[in-house]
Amino acid sequence: MRHPMACDAALYSQCRRANLDFRRLKPQAGVEEIEEIEKDLGVNLSALSWLPGFYSIPPEVQIAGSKSYQEGKIYGMDAASGAAVAALEISPGDHVLDLCAAPGAKLCMLADLLKDSGSLTATDISAHRLAASRTMLIKYDLGNRCRLFLADGTTFSLLPLRGGVDGNATKVEEEKPALDNPDEITKRRYDPTGTLYVDSTVYGEWKGTKTAKEKKAAKRLKYMEDALDRVGGRESELIFYGKASGIVGMKVADVFRSHSLLEDEVSHNGYDKVLVDAECTHDGSLKHISKYEQWGWDTFERRFFNAGRMSSITSLQVNEQQLVL
Numbered sequence: 001m002r003h004p005m006a007c008d009a010a011l012y013s014q015c016r017r018a019n020l021d022f023r024r025l026k027p028q029a030g031v032e033e034i035e036e037i038e039k040d041l042g043v044n045l046s047a048l049s050w051l052p053g054f055y056s057i058p059p060e061v062q063i064a065g066s067k068s069y070q071e072g073k074i075y076g077m078d079a080a081s082g083a084a085v086a087a088l089e090i091s092p093g094d095h096v097l098d099l100c101a102a103p104g105a106k107l108c109m110l111a112d113l114l115k116d117s118g119s120l121t122a123t124d125i126s127a128h129r130l131a132a133s134r135t136m137l138i139k140y141d142l143g144n145r146c147r148l149f150l151a152d153g154t155t156f157s158l159l160p161l162r163g164g165v166d167g168n169a170t171k172v173e174e175e176k177p178a179l180d181n182p183d184e185i186t187k188r189r190y191d192p193t194g195t196l197y198v199d200s201t202v203y204g205e206w207k208g209t210k211t212a213k214e215k216k217a218a219k220r221l222k223y224m225e226d227a228l229d230r231v232g233g234r235e236s237e238l239i240f241y242g243k244a245s246g247i248v249g250m251k252v253a254d255v256f257r258s259h260s261l262l263e264d265e266v267s268h269n270g271y272d273k274v275l276v277d278a279e280c281t282h283d284g285s286l287k288h289i290s291k292y293e294q295w296g297w298d299t300f301e302r303r304f305f306n307a308g309r310m311s312s313i314t315s316l317q318v319n320e321q322q323l324v325l
């Protein structure tokens, strides 16, 4: 018997062949740059009248190997995803929270729309997917005002740093060591009896590539942060922050100071726009499923309908229901 998912996947493949694919260009792209991209891809780009910055290209055009893609002039993003972001009507200066951000296409578009204003805070529960978002922000040079937290969006309670780099973030009043100095971190985080005390070290500038010494320091920092989590109940991990995100110069304890959702402060200083993209808004899921035409539907059953997976879905749904109630 044919697997029910096989029918959907076949239908999807037919639709895909008949339809165009959509790609977003960096908004700054002028006529000359568009012509250059057309030449590079060997096709004419046709702008979507209802979605600024988006252009349709035929699905057979592979952009990943193109010069334009490698130079960060094109994003691989479909129109439905773009429409979800456009619906937020981002204005300059907004403080935006993206709660299920990875792998980061909408995050990049949000950062693009904010330009050099406001702030962008993003969480995802999956470490490797969030690391991909960080790579995208760095590739497209869009991370300046961003903070990325490995965190559960259902309990995330950190407010935006409204002042950004020039505003109300805790400032360094005196020369203090940056986080990548392990000796200073140890001295400041533990008293002589080894008891943890409030962290007064401050964040230095984000460093993308780490030397062996820095990796060792980061490992020790991670160990201490885990200890902090255990005693202080902190649940997020900061995995990236931009120069103008407000983090540089802040005390660790202040970065992770969470807020009760009932506090007045939240209504005054909370986020202006929140994106919760837990479900896919585009047809990417079907695209993944259609791969099982080649891999075999037995593999699909084994991976998705096994007893362990099914029981984890049941408990997830029960938890979500409780959350809604």
Ligand SMILES: C[S@@+](CC[C@H](N)C(=O)[O-])C[C@H]1O[C@@H](n2cnc3c(N)ncnc32)[C@H](O)[C@@H]1O
Binding pocket: 081, 099, 100, 101, 102, 103, 104, 105, 106, 107, 123, 124, 125, 126, 129, 151, 152, 153, 154, 277, 278, 279, 280, 281
């Ligand atoms: C549809 S994808 C998001 C796509 C993303 N917005 C983009 O544009 O690239 C859903 C994401 O939600 C994340 N997720 C699921 N449950 C979560 C939770 N409780 N907290 C944070 N992230 C969660 C998953 O790890 C996954 O990366």
